[in-house]
Amino acid sequence: MLNNKGRPTQPVTAADADAAMETFTGNKGLNLESPLIFEQGVPGRIGVDMAEPKPVKSRLGGLDRKEPVGMPDLSEPQVLRHFVRLSRQNYAIDAGFYPLGSCTMKHNPRINEKVARLVGLGDLHPMQPTSTVQGALEIIDSLAHWLKTITGMPAVAMSPAAGAHGELCGVMAIRAAHEAKGESRTRILVPESAHGTNPATAALCGYKVEAVPARQDGRMDMDAFAAKLGPDVAGVMLTNPNTCGLFETDVKKIADLVHETGGYFYCDGANLNAILGRVRPGDLGVDAMHINLHKTFSTPHGGGGPGSGPVVLSEALAPFAPVPFVTHGKDGFDMVEQIEGPAAQSFGRMKGFHGQMGMFIRALAYMQSHGADGLRQIAEDAVLNANYVRVGLQDKLHSPFAGICMHEALFDDSTLKGTGVTTLDLAKAMIDEGYHPMTMYFPLVVHGAMLIEPTESESRQTLDQFIGAMGHLLDKAKAGEVDAFLGAPNFAPRRRLDETGAARNPVLRWTVPEGTDGGEVTLSAAS
Amino acid sequence: MLNNKGRPTQPVTAADADAAMETFTGNKGLNLESPLIFEQGVPGRIGVDMAEPKPVKSRLGGLDRKEPVGMPDLSEPQVLRHFVRLSRQNYAIDAGFYPLGSCTMKHNPRINEKVARLVGLGDLHPMQPTSTVQGALEIIDSLAHWLKTITGMPAVAMSPAAGAHGELCGVMAIRAAHEAKGESRTRILVPESAHGTNPATAALCGYKVEAVPARQDGRMDMDAFAAKLGPDVAGVMLTNPNTCGLFETDVKKIADLVHETGGYFYCDGANLNAILGRVRPGDLGVDAMHINLHKTFSTPHGGGGPGSGPVVLSEALAPFAPVPFVTHGKDGFDMVEQIEGPAAQSFGRMKGFHGQMGMFIRALAYMQSHGADGLRQIAEDAVLNANYVRVGLQDKLHSPFAGICMHEALFDDSTLKGTGVTTLDLAKAMIDEGYHPMTMYFPLVVHGAMLIEPTESESRQTLDQFIGAMGHLLDKAKAGEVDAFLGAPNFAPRRRLDETGAARNPVLRWTVPEGTDGGEVTLSAAS
Amino acid sequence: MRYMPHTALEREEMLAKIGISSIDDLFADIPEEARLGGLLDLPLHESEMTVEKNFRNLAAKNLSPYMTPCFLGAGAYQHHVPSVADHIIQRSEFLTSYTPYQPEVSQGTLQALFEFQTQVAMITGMEVANASMYDGATSCAEAVLMACRVTRRKKAIVSGNLHPHYRDVTRTTLQFMEFEAENLPPVLDRKEDFDAHIGSDIACVVVQNPDFFGRIQDFTALADKCHEAGALLIVVVNEVVSLGAIMSPGDMGADIVAGEGQSIGVPLSYGGPYVGLLATRQKFVRQMPGRLCGQTVDQDGKRGFVLTLSTREQHIRREKATSNICTNAGLCSLAFTIHMSLLGETGFAKLARLNHSQAVTLAEKLEVIEGVEMINDTFFNEFTLRLSADASSVVEKLAAKGVLGGVPVSRLIPDDPDMSHLLLVAVTETCSVSDMDQFVTALKEAL
Amino acid sequence: MRYMPHTALEREEMLAKIGISSIDDLFADIPEEARLGGLLDLPLHESEMTVEKNFRNLAAKNLSPYMTPCFLGAGAYQHHVPSVADHIIQRSEFLTSYTPYQPEVSQGTLQALFEFQTQVAMITGMEVANASMYDGATSCAEAVLMACRVTRRKKAIVSGNLHPHYRDVTRTTLQFMEFEAENLPPVLDRKEDFDAHIGSDIACVVVQNPDFFGRIQDFTALADKCHEAGALLIVVVNEVVSLGAIMSPGDMGADIVAGEGQSIGVPLSYGGPYVGLLATRQKFVRQMPGRLCGQTVDQDGKRGFVLTLSTREQHIRREKATSNICTNAGLCSLAFTIHMSLLGETGFAKLARLNHSQAVTLAEKLEVIEGVEMINDTFFNEFTLRLSADASSVVEKLAAKGVLGGVPVSRLIPDDPDMSHLLLVAVTETCSVSDMDQFVTALKEAL
Ligand SMILES: Cc1ncc(COP(=O)(O)O)c(C=O)c1O
């Protein structure tokens, strides 16, 4: 940061600079820093031109804003540069291998971005008369058809906004179904290895969560499961393939058992990628399953969202689906938006309007691009790649569960024991090598877990290089070169960050620095 | 590079890697390497799906391609990642300050990119009937109107593809005009400080180039100029503001003198940015001037092009303008494409079709965004910024010419004398600080020239930081810290490159490495 | 297939390395009777060219609000999104990155989130904001849950003038928990009265400003009333541009603000994805749902940002988490941040003034039409008209004339005869004078 | 104004720092009588929203070939450009960088150029290629100048079947130099005969393949003839996709290939910007015009790329340079490289086969129509028909029916009665069966 003379407020002496290879600006070649946007403002600039408001008689009823908001004024080029610089501090699938287990970081095709922005799609208003959005409704209807066909399920609720939201939808449908039967069940069974959203969702539906332990082979312990089942169990939430990257071999038995006791089978479909076109969840006894369009069907993760989590439903649960949904009317497509008529039993509404249309478009474009043949190929290549990594690293890392995995390879940290290097340290060293680390410390059932999901998008050459680099790092760790790990990352835009400090004293927003005029934005510099 | 086992072909030992802080992959955090595309291919992949060609009876006359081309096969995600990685090795205006003198590296608005791609514009075919492209012709016509109004000139030739191409157009018009009068003049006068394209262009038109020296104050030496004038002089090519960043104060006298001897005044308009709305070249006696739309009117430089160089022409030269040009016909706009009718005296055709339409759209959008008020503001802020830098650095660097400059500030290397640091070394150290270096060693009339053009797009805060950083570097140089400069850049994707070696033994393309099967693409790896 | 790099030969070699002979061996864990033999009954893969054509054809079946005079609002607003915003969110590094779990290589996303949180807090007049929720409606529901946690009470009073979708989502979300939402009926003819409902068992009161019908209110007194009763005031904002012109919820004493951020940076996109805003007081931060980005330093002492206070979240707290949310509206919040940064203090205020002046201009043209009655005493950029005819048939007639002339209230509040003639009309900076005139003419004809 | 960051206050402070009191002082060097007092007679600045609307309105005045059956060629071809190509060239780092004069921070552009040069050399069958020229026509002219330099001769023989724009540009370029281009007349009914023209004073013969009328020829014998006479053979290619299916110029013995690269990666954009290709033999490299990128190593021994052999260029050699070109077609060459990389060996060949099969399919439908005569014995994706009516009026009639049904030869070769009934028809992978059928029907009606 600079004062208004262009000098750093914490001066860097030449000696300092040389010593630490620091620069005057704080930039290092193409690694460019940008202060907070609030530190770059000068009052009176404009970044968006617009017409002068016509003077009119105000109808605000005198409730005018009294104080300035406190935001900075910048020009368009400054804002552009700021965000370009920030972007360059991010890792991304487009830039490299991003084997984050459970996240399905696959290629995000650009054509999907393009079609989502077409005039007549990207600009549609959700409250247009349905007669003026027949193309949009056709998209929702087509996507629903693909999802139902892929999963072998008779119905789908399109509106949930993400995986967790889909879980909520599915478990609410389960609860509504029980209530419709006059039953009030209280427990939901969830394997220990489940993603955190599963228990959190069950709790939101007023259920008590009961954890089911895993077997030696990484699947749910059937004995424990059977023991916990009972007439007060509303259902089971099972991820399949599970979060250990394994197919739950007893899945049909699980379905049968839960059905026998009058419960429902919720399947977390986050890992659907592994089984596309090879098996349909509907054929395994599933009653509800969310589909993360932002995983399996490649709508971009966008640094954390938005996503879309349609939920396929069995005949038993379909009547309870939330509004809205698309129907085939006599003049084309229509939409049911209220809890009445065909939606009389609906448990309610999950979000404003009709769902994540932008994601629907991208997902449908992705499906059309793959077709039935490509979808199956996705699963095959995704599983092939995971197993290739598993075998490639088997001499260097320990797999807690033997045998073939599905779309992701799980390792534990037993090989690192005694080296002084942790899973986290290894991850940070991977950053220096140009990789995004795998998922760590999840699933919780494995100590120091490393969950590697390469996806079908990666070439064998990428995997070979990754296996080589991981082997190199692991050899180093075993050779006792601990310091190289503890200091890592060395080459990222930041070295390790103080997360404890951040949580202890949370600074969650910028505020006007003390000692400066509260009403005025500070004059600091970015280039 | 890796062999097909994923191991580096030149192995990095752990010791090596640590010593030099090298990594196994060659990547360093977000600085990601990508081998040549030819080193990543595996035969049989496809990056573009397309329909299977229907079997037909060939009409190629048996002249089928016999041998494979030798290109690699990659999938779409691989290609995307490759070019994303490459892009990250570039500096850019969007990322930082790019004060390359004579290049006008200003903000490139995104709206211009958007409108250039609209269906109905970006997809028009140049040979559509003119009745189907009235909107396109209107764009050309409007842009011509803006250019003529801005320059105060009666005519404009739109088709030249860049500045140098515009020069060729203008000088050809001059030659055609002389020839039409039955005169065959042989010499063109060009100031010493001129851009290389000026003499090169004159030579392409069959003229002998005569250099006119500069005065002490950086303007053309009027005595020398007058002395060289004569009936065999076809004209003068003068850059104004000139390449020293100075306005040629005698410009009207120059025009008068050259006109008196029957010659024409070609003005290199590369620096038009400095005078937009403050003076019209037409009022200074100019006969022809190219306008770099990719400088003054912000069409993106794109790593070297494409550009667009319309040439405004005086009454005297207008009849000789090249085809095509747009006319107002009775059914709307029309186009003259042949040397006949209104184009009977045209000297010919400069390029295929009708000019750089994509650039016309962007430039017109840029002009509309600025308007008459904004255009003038451009000149004012550009000149203000240059003088701010000039004054900001005047204690640290020596200006060869005293006083106010126009859009760029010129310094020489006299301050560096005896430090062991050259202009080039200083430039490379600027890279480490996160700047693109200024233009160096141009214009040739100044020793170790440093030509800094900030443009109107840059904020005062950016300039302050730049002035601070330059001061810091210059202090370091003067303090004898030479090594820091000779080693620079330290933080860029590459350190200094061996340009001499490159020229001595030119390797201008990839070829199949010796020892591998010529017919097959090597199996090396990228991630 | 263009997205998958393996060749047949490579697949074989990889299988060999794994030590199996066929792809089927990888799927041996699937119960045999459920394994699919052939392909799914779906079309085969298509080229990019064909896919693009498919969607252009689908787009052509819709009436584009961009190309049509459009006066639709009701919680989603047509605004001009600067091209820079859409350009930046398409940069690979923002578009194709995950949640910033590895902060050292996610500073771009993290710093932008910190800026987003700051902007949201600033415009709402609150102390802190989170890193986004799915949309305004879910944000509203989460705000109610949060209020219940903060107050340890179980009942929420929900204004009848809250957007019906927000009411429905809140009710739906609470229905299976120990919490209860009392949805009051819409009130058209007077100020809504909450006093009778507020008591010591009330966790919160939820109001909207401007309300669903477009009316602006000062909720300061209501806030005081809530606070006296130990309850929180939740203010919902679904047209954030209004905050550039009117008093902020914070100024009125709101405890939680739940908002829809779509108006800034996010295209209409037929209703989603949008971006839910959630802002509150610093003291409630540990009861907030969703991600939070916080400032910290790295090992070298450089400022940096991380996700923080994650002990609230599902991946740490599981069934005890404040919410089950994981994926949020990341890229939309980025678009919001970029657009808001472009606007800045000056532009945000001006945009709001411009919207209001446009709305007043249109209102003055419409309210003099025979058969049209303005029901709003106040409004920002949206107001409600009572028509002499059924509003939904009028809207259909207008659409047939190529005018998207507002939202019939009955689409959102059906089966209520009071509502059947009401039309919600929104107008923003995107409407030209000629758009307005077309609307006026068409409406006269339709009535 | 959104693009300029200074506030009025800042401007004043900056003036003070410079030591002057008014902006006018900065422009004091301008002759007083020429200084503009007021504003130019042009509209004032407009918002982004308005500018976008302006251009949408302009676009609406054109008939979009994307939305219309389009059979136009004549040197510019409609192909599907993969979205990845357009996405990448819009990345800030490619879009907003200058010529890579600072190689340490320009490796992205440089490596891409090296790949471009390699691809161009490969597809043309030549040893080296440069980093691009403005377009095919200027590349052709530059090739002729280059041949004159290489051979130290002054005369070029230019085929009558070369694209008329290329002929005109070449003539225009040479007209004021000591060189001369002899433009032969177009030949429709037989093979063009160059023998009589080739002599010891001839620098080069320029031919096109496929030629302007779409015909494919083997120029091996001509190359031999040229070489015997000490002349060079220049082969022009303006539909580069053809090189995926037919013998390359290199295989025929060409010395220089001048090409138009638009078909790969570059949108039609009403004629520009396009990308000129120039390839030749290694031994002529020092006579090449334009930029060249070469491989080298950095101080640490890492492979890197630089602009090289710049002693040929204007900025070093000034009036003795091989050309005056400076700015070239950088970003278009990048788009070419990306598209070509996506196609790869397999895709490039397939695309060519697909184009040919499409063209044959259409030809078979058209040549049986009464009043239509195919003049080509061979073709790739474009052919010439002789119609029973004047081709330009037929084309107008077709356009009125919403079909862009080819280019009348008379638009490019006017005033030649032999040409007036000739229609150039191109067909690429973008044409659907229904496009073809619409064309057939419309043509029958128009004749
Ligand atoms: C197994 C599993 N379930 C559920 C989720 C939640 O999905 P979302 O983030 O879309 O809410 C995730 C996301 O990571 C997951 O991995």
Ligand SMILES: Cc1ncc(COP(=O)(O)O)c(C=O)c1O
């Ligand atoms: C003064 C001057 N003249 C002419 C040119 C040539 O313009 P172009 O590169 O567009 O051909 C330049 C480009 O740098 C220049 O600076």
